[in-house]
Amino acid sequence: MTKKYIIGIDGGSQSSKVVIFDLEGTIVSEGKCDLQPMHLAENGVVEHPDDDLWDSLIVASKAAMDNFPGNKADIIGLGLCTIRFCRALLKKDGSLASPVMSWMDARVSKPYVHEDADVAYVTTTSGYVTQRLTGEFVDTAANYQGQWPIDTDTWAWSEDETVIQQFGIPREMLFELQMPGSILGQVTKEAAHAMGIPEGIPVVATANDKAVEALGAGLLAENTALISLGTYIAAMIPGHDNPKGTTAFWTNFASTPHQYLYESNGIRRGMWTVSWFKELLGDDIMLKAHQDGHSVEEYLNREAQQVPAGSDGLMTVLDWLAPDDAPYRKGMMIGFDARHTRAHMYRSILEAIALTMKNRVEEMSAELGITLDKIIISGGGSNSALLMQIFADVFGIPAMRNEVNGSASIGAAICVAVALGVYPSYEVAVKKMARIRDQFEVQEGNRVLYRRINQEVYRDITKSTDSILKKAATIFL
Template sequence: MTKKYIMGIDGGSQSSKVVIFDLDGNIVCEGKCALQPMHMQEPGVVEHPNDDLWDSLIVASKEAMDYFPGNNEDIIGLGLCTIRFCRALLKRDGSLAEPVLSWMDARVSKPYEHVNPEVAYVTTTSGYITHRLTGNFVDTAANYQGQWPIDTDTWEWDETPDVMGQLSREMLFDLKMPGDVLGTVTKAAADATGIPEGIPVIATANDKAVEALGSGLLAEKTALVSLGTYIAAMMPGLENPRDTTAFWTNFASTPHQYLYESNGIRRGMWTVSWFKELLGDDIMLKAHQDGHSVEEFLNREAQHVPAGSDGLMTVLDWLAPGDAPYRKGIMIGFDARHGRAHMYRSILEAIALTMKNRVDDMCAELGVPLENLIISGGGSNSTLLMQIFADVFGVPTSRTEVNGSASLGAAICVAVALGIYPTYEAATHKMVRTRDKFQPNQENQTLYHRINQEVYKDITKSTDTILKKAAAIFQ
């Protein structure tokens, strides 16, 4: 039999990635294109410049197809996953009326205001890219959370006038469930991207939910920490609870199922990138001479720093939460021992400690004990960070072979939709493989528990007072 392949698109906050898998979930080839810097012309405005989401997908897909060793006709389907909480405003012909609003744009946290008469459709990034690929005005229901008129019980539009606001039903795309066919790749899209014409485009969900599926998150008492620009933790569930405080309920990539998502860290792994760039060209030269990337070089240095970073603690409010806009990022506890490796490790420890408290709060509200932890995202490549998570959480912590798991989750949706596997569970069992597992170091676990309980958990109660005063000076 001729070998068959599946394409998974992962349109993220920092890049567009196209990965081609075989039916066992092995990566055959991939292409990637970094997104342009966000356009931030004034406070609250954060836009993807020009037609960057589509243009970057063209580059990434052409690169993937250039490296593809098989025959194009053996690619049997495409799973589409894109950034959530964005807003795309389209003209009647489906082209952009304005640049796509990022999830960080203040306008997406408010109901849509119809101020541009050219706008005929209001959709998500997945809706926009679906239209570019298929020509259809359809989208996955599972990418509509936040300021959208969606009924989260039925996964359908709520056409109640006070819910619709300034939107009309005609401005909204038709909804499909995860695993449904959105359409097929048009000749125009095939010519632009190199993706084979006529293959089915399969609906998935929002990027975090697809990442959870691609990480194998199906079991109870297991949480996934997704290390992205926004860091969040997720646990699977069947109910749609309301009025929760430690988590909110997101659509899953499996139809009519849910993901419970903890409060998270805004600009989470972005802070790691910020720190690397802050060190400048000198660290890049040293890393290059040592034969490593900057992150690998810093990880090697930070491995020699003891747990707790000799008392240096970081608070990750580089982007303040909406309910505390006065907060800023903090590093506290410096003395003469501390250098860049301490600072770097302190950031990693802050990520793990912050998410430990977020997950503990979620588990307590759900009444579910945590027994296992999965880490996904590029940060999971760091053996140091994986061990820190295991030590801070005190449970076995694993990472999968494919750490860019949103593309694999998209491929799993295709495999189930096309009948390659009968269920999501069967597909996940076959296509997702654990790379390795980290056990907690008891001594470090005890230390982190003390740091967290005695200091870190309530650190902002002590720093808020001075930051409120500073905010009155530094607007």
């Protein structure tokens, strides 16, 4: 039997990735292209410059196809996953009327205001890229959370005229919606030529990036949480209901039709802070890492492994991008003394990620009335054995990572496999295509220490620092 393949696209906040899988979920070929730095025209404006999302996708796709060892004709479909909470304004022909607004742009958290007569459509990043791939003005329903007139019970546009007016987007400016696992259209001749992929293959609807990542990580059990290590770090637990008015979590669309993901409050600029710290160290650390035969991340992880749990009292608060309800907050490192090195600072950032998410997940679990027995960690940060062990010790339960840690791409491929009948259900597809790589067990001594740090100091640290930062905010904008 001829071997078949699926393309999984993962359009993230920092890069575009195109991964080609076989039907068992093994990576056959992949390409990646970093996105350009965000365009910050003025306070609150955060845009993807030019046509960066599409242009980077072309570069990543050509790299994946150049390394693809199989027969191009055996690629059976494409699953598309892109960043959520963005806004793309399109002209009538589907081209961009202005740069795509990032999820960090203040405008996307407000109703749309029609200020440009050239704008004919208001859509998401997945809607925009789908249109570029297929020529169709259609999108997955599962990427519409936030400022959109969607009924989250029916996964359809609201029929309430007051809701339409509230969000400022007339029905004729919205794309048609399809459920995850639906075929949105076929790759056009133009898109196929630009990306180097087969013309005519189906483009399958997935969901928002966090939901697709959860599917690719194998998150199906309600006593398991996924910690997604991205630019925005969040935790997710699957569920069947659509509760309203919750405080410790919000309900997101899942990547399986009419299912939901309960998502905790998270960390804005989460893994971005790790990248910021690496860049702050400059060329010296890059040279040392190169001489040692490691990447900068591996070099820092090796150094930080020699630092005891708790970083000798150095604690980091990860407000490098302040929450909307506390705009005065800033990132902090507190507790320095003469013992501390860059390795302590690095480990402290990792511990802050785990401690913050421990508290977020505990709040969500308490409101849901559940007890977790394991966690799955996904994203590039899960490559760090140190960070994986810190998560296990802070949470006090085993932490697992998958063979494919960039699970949004495999989640997109799983949607294709189900849509095209390769596997009869999402459960079967996940079992066949998403495999656990290893599991980190709890180190009891570290668990006890982290529990004490968290309960006695870290959990309430901002209650002590908020008053100082509020005063500083009147001086430093």
